[in-house]
Amino acid sequence: MNLSxxxxxxxxxxxxxxxxxxxxxxxxxxxxxxxxxDNLLVLEREQNMGGILRQCxxxxxGLHRFKEELTGPEYAQRDIDKVKELGIEVxxxxxxxxxxxxxxxxxxxxxxxxxxxxxxxxILAMGCRERPRGALATPGTRCAGVYSAGTAQKFVNLxxxxxxxxxxxxxxxxxxxxxxRRMTLQGAKVLACVELMPYSSGxxxxxxxxxxxxxxxxxxxxxxxxxxxxxxxxxxxxxQVDANRQPIPGTEKHFDCDTLLLSVGLIPENELTExxxxxxxxxxxxxxxxxSLQTSKEGxxxxxxxxxxxxLVDFVSxxxxxxxxxxxxYVQGKKRVGKYVNLKDGNGVRxxxxxxxxVPEGEAETVQxxxxxxxxxxxxTVRVMDGDREVARLKKLIFTxxxxxxxxxxxxxIKGLSGGDVTIQIEQ
Amino acid sequence: xxxxxxxxxxxxxxxxxxxVEDGKVTNVTGNTCKRGVAYAEQECVAPQRMVTAVITVxxxxxxxxxxxxxxxxxxxxxxxxxxxxxxxVKAPVHMGDVVCANVCGTGVDVIATKTVE
Ligand SMILES: Cc1cc2nc3c(=O)[nH]c(=O)nc-3n(C[C@H](O)[C@H](O)[C@H](O)COP(=O)(O)OP(=O)(O)OC[C@H]3O[C@@H](n4cnc5c(N)ncnc54)[C@H](O)[C@@H]3O)c2cc1C
Ligand code: SF4
Numbered sequence: 001m002n003l004s005x006x007x008x009x010x011x012x013x014x015x016x017x018x019x020x021x022x023x024x025x026x027x028x029x030x031x032x033x034x035x036x037x038d039n040l041l042v043l044e045r046e047q048n049m050g051g052i053l054r055q056c057x058x059x060x061x062g063l064h065r066f067k068e069e070l071t072g073p074e075y076a077q078r079d080i081d082k083v084k085e086l087g088i089e090v091x092x093x094x095x096x097x098x099x100x101x102x103x104x105x106x107x108x109x110x111x112x113x114x115x116x117x118x119x120x121x122x123i124l125a126m127g128c129r130e131r132p133r134g135a136l137a138t139p140g141t142r143c144a145g146v147y148s149a150g151t152a153q154k155f156v157n158l159x160x161x162x163x164x165x166x167x168x169x170x171x172x173x174x175x176x177x178x179x180x181r182r183m184t185l186q187g188a189k190v191l192a193c194v195e196l197m198p199y200s201s202g203x204x205x206x207x208x209x210x211x212x213x214x215x216x217x218x219x220x221x222x223x224x225x226x227x228x229x230x231x232x233x234x235x236x237x238x239x240q241v242d243a244n245r246q247p248i249p250g251t252e253k254h255f256d257c258d259t260l261l262l263s264v265g266l267i268p269e270n271e272l273t274e275x276x277x278x279x280x281x282x283x284x285x286x287x288x289x290x291x292s293l294q295t296s297k298e299g300x301x302x303x304x305x306x307x308x309x310x311x312l313v314d315f316v317s318x319x320x321x322x323x324x325x326x327x328x329x330y331v332q333g334k335k336r337v338g339k340y341v342n343l344k345d346g347n348g349v350r351x352x353x354x355x356x357x358x359v360p361e362g363e364a365e366t367v368q369x370x371x372x373x374x375x376x377x378x379x380x381t382v383r384v385m386d387g388d389r390e391v392a393r394l395k396k397l398i399f400t401x402x403x404x405x406x407x408x409x410x411x412x413x414i415k416g417l418s419g420g421d422v423t424i425q426i427e428q
Numbered sequence: 429x430x431x432x433x434x435x436x437x438x439x440x441x442x443x444x445x446x447x448v449e450d451g452k453v454t455n456v457t458g459n460t461c462k463r464g465v466a467y468a469e470q471e472c473v474a475p476q477r478m479v480t481a482v483i484t485v486x487x488x489x490x491x492x493x494x495x496x497x498x499x500x501x502x503x504x505x506x507x508x509x510x511x512x513x514x515x516x517v518k519a520p521v522h523m524g525d526v527v528c529a530n531v532c533g534t535g536v537d538v539i540a541t542k543t544v545e
Contacts, residue, residue: 057493057541059478071480073493073542077523157482160491185481185509205436209477212434213502397460398440 003116010116015039015331016324017105017119019096019272022051023313024304024320025125026079031324032123033086037331041117042083042090043107049083049090050076051127052150053313057157058178060205064314075313099124099276101297120331121299123323124273124287128266128305130175145233149179149263156182164259168236169193170224172200172207173402174311176263181210183261190214191255194222194238196245199376201402203311223247224260233258266309276300283351284308290356291367292326292336293319301327308353308370311404315370337361341417343369346385346425348399350374357414357422364411373399373426380428382407387420399426431472435464446472475502481509483527484516485544492521493541500534507532519544 003011016032018025021044029042048054053061056072063069066078083090094109105117130148147155147163153175155161167183169176172195180190193211198221200207211218219238225247226237240251268286279288279296286307287295293303303323304316329336338360343352352371369384377399384392384407394407407424429449435442440460446468447455453469470476476499482491500508508531517527521544528538 054542057482057495058480059495069478071493071495071541074523077542157493158490160482160484160489185479185505187513203436204434204439204441208434208436213477213505397438400439403439 007116011104011118012116013039013118013120014041015120016041016123016327017103017117017121018042018123018125019099019105020044020051020125020127020304020306021046021049021083021090021092022125022127022304023053023076023079023316024127024306024323025051025123026076026083027317027320028123028125028301028303028324028327029088029090030079030082030086031321032328033088035325035328035332037328040088042088043094043096044090044092045095047093049080049092055150055154055157056178058182061313064312065317072313079317096272099272099300101276101278101300103299119299121301121327122276123320123327124295124300124302124306125304125320125323126269126272126306128268128309130262131265131267143227143229143231143233145229145258146227146260146262149175149261152179152259152261153182156186162186162188163261164188164233164257166191166255166257167259167261168224168238168255168257169261169263171195171263171265172202172218172220173263173265174202174206176261177202177206177210179261179263180216181214183259184214184216188259190216191257192217192219192238194219194224196223196241197221199400199402201400203402219253225252227260233260236260266305268306268309270306273302273306278302281351281355283345284353286353288355289353290340290358291354292329292358293323293354294326294330299327299330301330308351311402315404315406339419341419342421344421344423345371346423348374348377348380348426349382349424350401352424357409357417359414359417359419364414366411367409367414368406369409369424370404370406371424372404373401376400377426377428380426382424382426384409384413385423385425386416386418389418391416391422433468433471435459435467437463437467444468448472476500477502477505479505479508479538480541481512483512485521486516486518488519488544490544492517492527492544494527494538495541496531496534497537497539500531500536504532504534508534508538512538 053072053076061075096107098106103119130150228235239247287302301323303320338358382394444458480495525540526537
């Protein structure tokens, strides 16, 4: 960056700079500090650490990592306590505005104004956001009363304000299901949960405990075809869809309601990643990374929901610990030498992460790969193919798009790779 | 009496038919593994749920999140929510503080899941 000497004197150097203090950013910071990085800084847009977990007041977090079921705020608090105990500097209320490939970063906050940083390494941990209504083809009027499920979750759980009394939910992902129960418990009537696909992407546990417990009907292969209301929503029309997801005439149902919650998917928040010209994956909507979570730009790492949308925060933390450690090793000058191979999506597999794997000259370590099944596969086997040679496999009773699949590649498998592309595929 | 339930212990989601006689599970079909039976024995005889909610903090604009320390009988959920809707706490509240002891006579305390200074 070409700066005048005056401006240059205002640039602060940090060894490892982390964007976002959600579970990903916090875990990365903890791991980097524990790996010996003293000059470490976390920048967080909100006034509080914890990310989206702050509004997820239901329980079910932390079973893998802490072997107990915590609520979102409790899970976040454990990391917040650790970050404080380690004396890691976190600037809250500070939004990162830009990042470039030379790791020059600008940010802004109310009390400090514009700040400039040069970083030895950057860890991107900005999380994801919900798909807004505009991204959907929902027809009808633009009246009040249509919210994303996450926005409603924030209203109810953080601000203590109910968005409505009679509610329909479009989308049966976990956030939609959790909100069906929350609205019911807080006194609203939830009339229906409507899902376009023939299956729900939510956990069975949530279907049972959030819908069935409260007799809320789930309409699979249905969608909202009309939204009515002048200023405030007054009703929605729902219809069944055919195999091409087109509404079937004559199957319409009408619901009088004042609220429609949309729970139709999450998108990684990657504006900053793109500014740094990091190579992106169309399948995950996140950066392309290697097994150390390094992006195509040296010294820039990504982890958590900004990399790919996770179901479980436990896996977000595990991935982010790795990113923090790798960033620390990078600034400490520990070079990784070896040859890269590409990991590719085969039949039935979508969005393998990492997309690149280093076959090191020295000893290899176990590498975990993650992906989403493209459909529901029963009694199926995931096969990892090095050309036409199978190098690893995983058999399971069921693979569903709602549950991220993971598989470990052992050191001896990695050392034995030929160097050509490796394909992950599901066979039934 | 026969009951249809879905096992929630893994993504397979087995649909099970459970026979209950005199408050005891006597037969389970449709399960794939024995975890299904254990689940049916709990769910069809004495179903329990964790309850989480938000309650008002006096003189504050935003509420505090809370949970039952352990699961409570499913039939008590709405009664529990009603009692919590009428409960107000004073700041400071710390994570783990009891905000409502022995909710609805279940023997289970409701505790704060976040800290409000
Ligand atoms: C509405 C919603 C509900 C969810 N419910 C569940 C659930 O019930 N169970 C579950 O296991 N998972 C749930 N998830 C998934 C959950 O988000 C992840 O498990 C986990 O929180 C992801 O952690 P993260 O740190 O990657 O992202 P986040 O928690 O989203 O944290 C990202 C942080 O980065 C900050 N940030 C973003 N951009 C900038 C910037 N430019 N400058 C500075 N800071 C920035 C944000 O303010 C935020 O604090 C939910 C997700 C959403 C969106
Ligand atoms: S019975 Fe076993 S296989 Fe079937 S859903 Fe329950 S835990 Fe899964």
